Amino acid sequence: MSLIATDNISIVVGLGITGLSCVRYLLSKGHRVIVVDSRDNPPALDAFKAEYPDVPVCLGPFDAELLSSATQLFVSPGVAIAEPAIREAQSRGVRVTGDVDLFSQLVGAPVIAITGSNGKSTVTTLVAEMARQAGLNVAVGGNLGTPVLDLLDDSVELYVIELSSFQLETTHRLGASAATILNISEDHMDRYPNKLAYLQAKQNVFRGCRYVIVNEDDRLSEPLMVDGMEAIRFGLGKADIRKFSTVTEGEETYICFGFEKLINVAEVAIKGAHNISNALAALGLGSAAGIDMSAMLEALKQYKGLEHRCQWVRSLDGVDYINDSKGTNVGATVTAIESFGKSGRGKVVLIAGGEGKGADFSPLAEPLTKFGRNVVLFGRDAGKIELSLTDSVQSVKVNSLEEAVKEARKLAQAGDSVLMSPACASFDMFRNFEARGDAFIDAVNRL
Template sequence: MLYRRFEKLIDIFKDAPTPAPPNTVFAFYIYYLRQVWPTFLALLVVGLIGALIEVSLFNYLSRIIDLAQTTPPKDFFSVHGPELIWMVVVALLLRPIFVGLHDLLVHQTISPGMTNLIRWQNHSYVLKQSVNFFQNDFAGRIAQRIMQTGNSLRDSAVQSVDALWHVLIYAISAMVLFAEADWRLMIPLGTWIVAFILSLMYFVPRVKQRSVESSDARSRLMGRIVDGYTNITTLKLFAHTNHEQQYAREAMRDQTEKSQLAGRVVTSMDTTITTMNGVLIVTTTGLALWLWTQSMISVGAIALATGLVIRIVNMSGWIMWVVNGIFENIGTVQDGLESISQPVTVNDQPGALPLKIENGGVRFDGVDFHYGNGNGIIHNLNLDIKPGEKIGLIGPSGAGKSTLVNLLLRMYDVQGGRILIDGQDISEITQESLRAQIGMITQDTSLLHRSIRENLLYGNPDATDEQLWESIRKARAEEFIPQLSDSEGRTGFDAHVGERGVKLSGDIELFARYAKAPVIAITGSNAKSTVTTLVGEMAVAAGKRVAVGGNLGTPALDLLSDDVELYVMELSSFQLETTDQLNAEVATVLNISEDHMDRYSGLPAYHLAKHRIFRGARQVVVNRQDALSRPLIGEGLPCWTFGLNKPDFHGFGLREENGEKYLAFQFENLMPVRELKVRGAHNQANALAALALGHAVGLPFDAMLASLREFTGLEHRCQWLREHDGVHYYNDSKATNVGAALAAIEGLGSDIDGKLVLIAGGDGKGADFSALRAPVAEHCRAAVLLGRDAELIAQALGDAVTLVRVDTVQAAVEQSARLAQRGDAVLLSPACASLDMFKNYEERGRVFAQAVECLS
């Protein structure tokens, strides 16, 4: 199969050519590009031919115009038939073939193959690092650098070949064709190329620097705000609200100034390029017309010159952002080198032999160790442990007990003296054989995110079932383990336990045991952060001492306090997996749509995890319009409902009176929908859900409605950004799944006079995008697609709307601005995660907001 051939061109598990990767950026790039050079050479060749074919089409157009002027119409096809057939072959056969080859090389070979080759070799190298390496950095940051470095190196390399090489060939070909027509046509384009390169050299480093400064200022502002919120009790006790406002005000002013300075550079860059492009079009077209009036070139040459420069102009903005993206990716690679290319400090010596145990005697001979500080911890330690002898190490914290054990395991190398086992210096034997001979029970009982069986056998994977059961009986776990089950329906030894740091009893389970105040528990595929925040604000307005957190903001266990009167908790399916009994005062699943399908085997498993929130609940709130969110509850359990239809008994919904819509409870209108500051049907549903939850715990309607009138929504959640040329721009970057995107499209689409231009795409994590087709066809004028799964979304949408594919968010905004008409709205609602292009959805939303701000 053709796809399989290209997918096998790169062996992702091949051994690294050297023990350690280089520690400089240029050498690091060469190190990995050299391993895949045949693929990139093929991409260069295919890119060369593709660019030449595209330029030849413009040349054919010029030729057709000239032939049409010099050949009688009745003789046109008979005289020029062979040439026209060749043009058809190029357009309908050769061009699709080379575009297809390009896509196969990029999407089937380089994108998955090269990326994971880099990740595999970096992961294999980092695994050899000492314990000290992992203790001096965050595990998440190390993993993130390994994952992102592969992406960034690949993207910058592919962009250089895919974009810069393509444009270079395009420009050279254009110059050649201009020279064939008349050498003077080369002057405007040549001048423009020099000016464009100088503009890149001037603006790109400044854009990068100003962006870094703005990001740093934003981080400082966030730090000051979080510092105040974290220490809110101290702030209140000392009555320093005004002081705290001034403290944040200074950081906010600085962040605003830095953001404005960054915007100035982007605005200047766009204005400069636009001006240069205008000059290029005018001078080339004017020169061509003058040459034609002097009978020096044909009408076809005018069409050729004008068409080529307009095409080059259209590519110029794209290239500017591509170059900026290349620099950003190089920066990410450079950042990754800080972790990936550090030398391994604990190495096996050349020719190291495996440990041979005969008696088991251990000797510490004049051992010194002080973590590189020059003194302290262990100094000139001499200790003999006889074979079979049992000893205990006693001492205060920091005395070196754990350090001594780690030295025996050779987690660190001693800084003086030596350690011997049966007379063998452990520095001269292999680390794997040493640790395989020593049994260790650690203080940390965290489990690997694998099955119970794999965790139990991790110390001895070759153990028999009889040996496994013998260990289980000794631990008195023979009755406990068979009762275990996970969210996938696996039981007993096959049940999976949480990731590192997640124990069999999760933090939400522990929180539920010790929380003394009522708990409002909220989950769902979409809108749970918005509803949680809104309910918290309602409780504050009602005078309650409330704690809000869980998956949103403060971790659950950090919220526990005797002073709290009400807990409002946002809970993810991951947290609910390890929660047996939550015992909430009121619980709700706001909605359910496919999400995290990379974690769950299917929608039923995901549904099962979400519905654990109802266990032990005293009341429930149900979405009337989402059957999957309705729990199986016994008679007599209070149930409140919400939905966008008319409410009945115990229900919140929408009613219409005299042409105006109202939020309503049962048969009573509460407030006009127009008074909500957040727009869209999905935000109306969020408001109704919050009212239902607040009413369930006795919050007064006047306080809840006052909060609704003031609520402006959360950042990146259908957030209004600006109006430009009669078009409104909305940032819904948090819509990382199909359900969230559907809510935004249907909610906002039904609430505006015009149509939507949808920006979507990213890492879909195996989601089914077919549900997007109908609402997109109904509410959207066009869809601009980008990211890893853009093609899958395009296939799902079919011919429902105009589809445009782009490579960057900036290009998506520019295309959307061209497609949108007055009264329309541009909506970033990706229906995908962002990790194929950004660190997180927040960064994606910020880049979108910056691009929207730069529209002029």
């Protein structure tokens, strides 16, 4: 049954970029729409009222009676469906859905869906580049950039979408041609009661899926429901049938499918073990969607990655400065430490801190014991991170990111990497992770 019912009212919950996208689409189909937002003055309010003066907007605490009067609620990712008023409406028979759920009913071309705690944006943009290299008209978006409803176009031959756990909470059956959970580490514990609830939200990416792409290096990437699905696996090392992996021969390492060597890792433009894992995932997704292998390998040679994701900034006095501002959770930072620590050069001077979102920072201790020289901490949860570290790595707290960069320079030795991978969100001190990364780059360039 279609989600669109023009004789009923849909309420769009949240006036952010996704909410605006939902309103545009629903109105274009003649739907009756009400918008609600718990904020008294959402950022886009004036522009919205100017464009849609006839759409009612209700601000402030959610009204359970109003929400319960709707046929369906289109809940934006920034709003938890655990909100009491939303739960009340749901208990009274109101359908709780989202833009991705609607997109899945309307889309007319194959969909590749990518979720996970870390690496989503890199894999999403890499798969899209592989598709473009093969001559396909590809649309890219979701949690990365353009909302999915704004991507809909009859000329599109392939959709590549990044999905967050928040988006997947309201996705009932995506029906992707190929989907993956890249990895799972503790994240958003300020929104979920535990890691299992977070994983369960991620698992919605597999509903109705044809091919599942499974990371053998992270067993939590396995689908819980396998009926009618075919698996393509990936993982670093240990080649096997229907698996993308790496094989080392002497001093050379190759990406393989099965037991066939495809490309020397040295030819892959994105560097670090975590990025080779991302490349394997992209190959798995692309092969499931039928993208030409030679085009995918050419894309691996050309694709240089995204800003703020283990981005090399400069080398100074033999020290590399790395901007990983997108490392907003502990798992991402652990991966970055290990990736640069295993490079065989020097040690890692880590810059970390910010708003921890209720995370447990203790997993940082082990990789820092192995690969860390020092830790420089700043931001709201600097003290909490400090308490979670062992005595085997020294730490110092400073008041700003600029101070952190200066302190890291004093501590680093030739051959080391100064890695800004905060393991935290940025909103205690910055507008977003991009602004934090730009501030790091500016501070490094002023050294």
